[in-house]
Amino acid sequence: EIVLTQSPGTLSLSPGERATLSCRASQSVSSSYLAWYQQKPGQAPRLLIYGASSRATGIPDRFSGSGSGTDFTLTISRLEPEDFAVYYCQKYGSSSITFGQGTRLEIK
Amino acid sequence: QVQLVESGGGVVQPGRSLRLSCAASGFTFSSYAMHWVRQAPGKGLDWVAVISYDGSNKYYADSVKGRFTISRDNSKNTLYLQMNSLRTEDSAVYYCARESEALDIWGQGTMVTVSS
Numbered sequence: 001e002i003v004l005t006q007s008p009g010t011l012s013l014s015p016g017e018r019a020t021l022s023c024r025a026s027q028s029v030s031s032s033y034l035a036w037y038q039q040k041p042g043q044a045p046r047l048l049i050y051g052a053s054s055r056a057t058g059i060p061d062r063f064s065g066s067g068s069g070t071d072f073t074l075t076i077s078r079l080e081p082e083d084f085a086v087y088y089c090q091k092y093g094s095s096s097i098t099f100g101q102g103t104r105l106e107i108k
Numbered sequence: 109q110v111q112l113v114e115s116g117g118g119v120v121q122p123g124r125s126l127r128l129s130c131a132a133s134g135f136t137f138s139s140y141a142m143h144w145v146r147q148a149p150g151k152g153l154d155w156v157a158v159i160s161y162d163g164s165n166k167y168y169a170d171s172v173k174g175r176f177t178i179s180r181d182n183s184k185n186t187l188y189l190q191m192n193s194l195r196t197e198d199s200a201v202y203y204c205a206r207e208s209e210a211l212d213i214w215g216q217g218t219m220v221t222v223s224s
Contacts, residue, residue: 035210037153044203044214045145045153056212088153092210095167097143097155 002027004089004100012108019076021103023089028069033093036065036074039102040085048087049074081107110134110213112204117218120194130187130204130215138162138182141207144189146200147217154200157189158207172198194222 003026013019023034031052037045047056049065052072062077076083084107089100116128130142144156157168157178166178177190187204199222205211 033210037211039153044216045211046214047210047212050210050212054209056209090153090210092207095158097158099153099155102152 001096002029002091002098004091004098006087006089006100006103008103009101010104010106012106013079014108015079015081017079019074019079019083019105021074021076021087021105023067023072023074023100025070025072025091029072029091030093031068033091034065034067034072035090035092036063037088037090038083038085039088045088076105079105112206112213112215114202114204114215114218117202117220119221119223121224122194122196122222124194125190125192126194126220128189128191128202128204128218128220130189132185132187132206135206135213137180137185142178142180142187143205143207143211144178144187145203145205145211145214146198146220147203148197148200151200156202159187191220194220196222198222 005024007022034052036049039045053065064075066073086102086104088102111133113131143158146154159166159178175193179188201217203217204215206213
C-alpha cells in the first residue's frame with residue numbers, strides 16, 4: 001500500500017503570503033491520479049486539484065499543483081482569508097485509495 | 109443541482125449493524141463510480157470503499173473488509189453501505205463521494221457513533 005506523507009503538519013502564514021504544501025509518496029504515483037482537497041471545519045472536503053496539476057471546476061487560479069513520481073506540491077500563490085483550512089493529498093484511480101494525514105494552514 | 113445526501117447514521121452498540129444511504133440527484137448516477145470515505149472526530153480522511161458504476165466491482169479498505177458491504181441501486185439513484193460487526197473505532201462521519209476527476213462531489217456526511 002502506498003503511504004502519503006504530508007509536510008509540514010501545520011503551516012502558519014499571513015494573508016497575502018505564498019503557501020507551499022508537500023505530499024511525498026512511499027512509492028511512485030502516476031501523476032494522473034494525485035489529487036488535493038481542502039476541508040474547513042464542519043464541512044465536507046472540496047476537490048481543488050486532480051491529475052496532480054489540473055484545477056477542479058470553480059477553483060481560483062491562485063491554487064496550483066505540481067510534481068511527479070513521489071513528490072507533489074500544492075501552492076497557493078497569495079493567501080486569502082478563506083484559504084485557511086486543512087489540506088489533504090490523495091492517491092486515487094485504483095482499487096486502493098489513500099489520503100495523506102493533512103496539513104493545517106493557520107493564520108499567523 | 110448536483111447533490112449527494114447521506115442518511116442512516118446514529119448511535120449503535122459494538123457488534124451491531126447499521127446501513128447508510130446516499131441519495132444522488134442532479135447527475136446521471138449510473139455513470140459514475142461511488143465511494144465512502146470516513147473521518148473520525150478530529151482526525152483525517154479515511155477511505156472506506158468504492159463501487160463501480162454498474163456495481164460489478166467493489167473494493168474495500170483492509171480495516172472494513174469482511175464487515176462492510178458497499179452496494180448501489182441505480183434505479184433509485186442511491187448508494188448504500190451496510191456496516192456489520194461495528195467497532196468503537198468505526199465511529200466517524202461517513203461521506204459518500206462521486207468519482208469523476210478524483211472525488212469531485214461529496215455529501216455533507218452522516219455521523220456514526222459506536223458506543224456501549
